[in-house]
Amino acid sequence: MSTLAVNIVIEQGSDFDSTFKILNADNSVPNLASYTVESNLKKHPGATTSFNLNPTIDTTLGITTVSLGSSVTKDLDPGRYYYDLFLISPTGKRTKRFEGNATVNGSATLPS
Numbered sequence: 001m002s003t004l005a006v007n008i009v010i011e012q013g014s015d016f017d018s019t020f021k022i023l024n025a026d027n028s029v030p031n032l033a034s035y036t037v038e039s040n041l042k043k044h045p046g047a048t049t050s051f052n053l054n055p056t057i058d059t060t061l062g063i064t065t066v067s068l069g070s071s072v073t074k075d076l077d078p079g080r081y082y083y084d085l086f087l088i089s090p091t092g093k094r095t096k097r098f099e100g101n102a103t104v105n106g107s108a109t110l111p112s
Contacts, residue, residue, distance in 0.1 A: 007100040008083065013074040013110040017067035020085065020098050029062035034090040039066050041083045041102055051076070055085060064097075070111050078106035 010016045024030050039053040053066035064085060084099040 003096045004098050005100050006098050008102045010068065010073055010076065010081075010102055010104045012076055012078060012104055012107040013070055014107070015067070015070050016073055017065055020064045020066075022062040022064060022087065022097060029060075032057065032059035032062060032087075035059055036088045037064050037085060038088060038094075039064075039083060039085040039098075041068075041081050043079075043081055045082050053083060053085075057087075073104070074107075074110045076104045078104050080104075 004020075006020065008018050022030060022032065035057060037055040037057045039055040040050040041053055042050045051068065051072060053068060055064055055066050057064045064087075066083070066085065081102040081104060082099070083102045084096055087095045087097045089095075
């Protein structure tokens, strides 16, 4: 399984979610029983501050979803960030499946 580069856009002050599909080279869904996912957003890969993208996985369909609520996105400074998503096997093997830039677009109207 290789790492795919996928860029995402987050609107400041809005609820955000994005969905990714994990597939084998032949476009079949791999056996993901008991797998978990981890995903974070940072200003750059070496930054000490990170935001948990609350990843979920549907192990039957191979679909992972990352999300942030408006209460978090309102505090993100507009600009470019970096994110990645790791697939973790039942034995603990970590594989980076997705990575990319996350552009946060600013907003004039933010939630309280």
